[in-house]
Each structure stands twice: as C-alpha cells, then as structure tokens.
Amino acid sequence: MLLMPLAATSRCFLIFPVVLALVMGIACGGSSGPPAGSISVSMTEFAFTPKDINAPAGKVVFFLTNAGQTPHDMVVLDSSGKALARSELVQPGNESVFTIDNLPAGTYAVVCDVQGHREAGMVGTLTVT
Numbered sequence: 001m002l003l004m005p006l007a008a009t010s011r012c013f014l015i016f017p018v019v020l021a022l023v024m025g026i027a028c029g030g031s032s033g034p035p036a037g038s039i040s041v042s043m044t045e046f047a048f049t050p051k052d053i054n055a056p057a058g059k060v061v062f063f064l065t066n067a068g069q070t071p072h073d074m075v076v077l078d079s080s081g082k083a084l085a086r087s088e089l090v091q092p093g094n095e096s097v098f099t100i101d102n103l104p105a106g107t108y109a110v111v112c113d114v115q116g117h118r119e120a121g122m123v124g125t126l127t128v129t
Contacts, residue, residue, distance in 0.1 A: 034063035035097060043072035043090065046120035048110060053126045057105045060128070062098040066090040072117065074098060076126060077109040086113065103128055
C-alpha cells in the first residue's frame with residue numbers, strides 16, 4: 001500500500017477543485033457574456049446583425065458572436081475605404097471582444113474581410129455620434 005504524506009494529500013484536495021473548475025469552464029465555453037456597455041453583433045453567412053450599428057464617439061466595444069458555419073471578422077472602414085480597425089478572425093460558434101479606442105463621430109462601412117464575404121453582402125454601416 002502506497003501512503004502519501006498528509007501535506008501532499010491536502011495539496012491534492014486543494015488543487016483538484018481548481019483544476020476541475022478550469023476544465024468545466026473550458027468545456028462549457030467559459031464565456032461570461034458581453035461586457036457591460038458593449039454592442040452585440042452577430043455574424044453569419046453572409047450578414048452582420050444588426051446591419052446598421054449606432055455607437056457613441058470615443059471608445060467603442062463590440063461583442064462579436066459568430067453564429068455561422070465559417071470564420072468571420074469585422075473591419076471598420078473610413079469613407080476612403082481605408083481600414084481603421086480590424087477584429088480578430090472569429091471561428092464558428094466563438095465570441096470575441098473587439099475594441100476601438102477614440103473613434104470620432106462619422107459614418108463608417110463595416111465589412112467582413114474574409115475572401116468573398118464582402119462581395120456576398122456581408123456589409124453594414126456604423127454611425128458614430
């Protein structure tokens with residue numbers, strides 16, 4: 001029979017719940033939902049919902065949900081078509097927080113920059129006031 005010292009046994013009992021909580025968080029998605037004050041945007045083939053987004057000037061936080069079957073991103077373009085900000089590529093079923101600091105008032109195009117998605121109609125408008 002293998003006996004472990006009492007201190008080692010106590011550490012196992014302390015570590016096990018922490019490991020279990022981490023594993024359950026990962027297995028269950030681990031998302032705590034959208035951050036307070038963020039703008040929720042769903043991405044599917046081939047649309048942003050909502051398509052027309054309103055935001056206050058300054059720091060803008062988006063909570064992106066990919067409810068589609070392919071990866072998507074969100075790119076904010078100025079009136080000349082220059083990319084001002086770009087989210088990470090969000091895999092199907094995943095969520096991402098996308099933050100733009102100091103966005104001035106104006107009207108911007110929102111597009112998915114994955115090849116062919118913009119052309120398929122994955123576009124929208126961001127109005128910042």
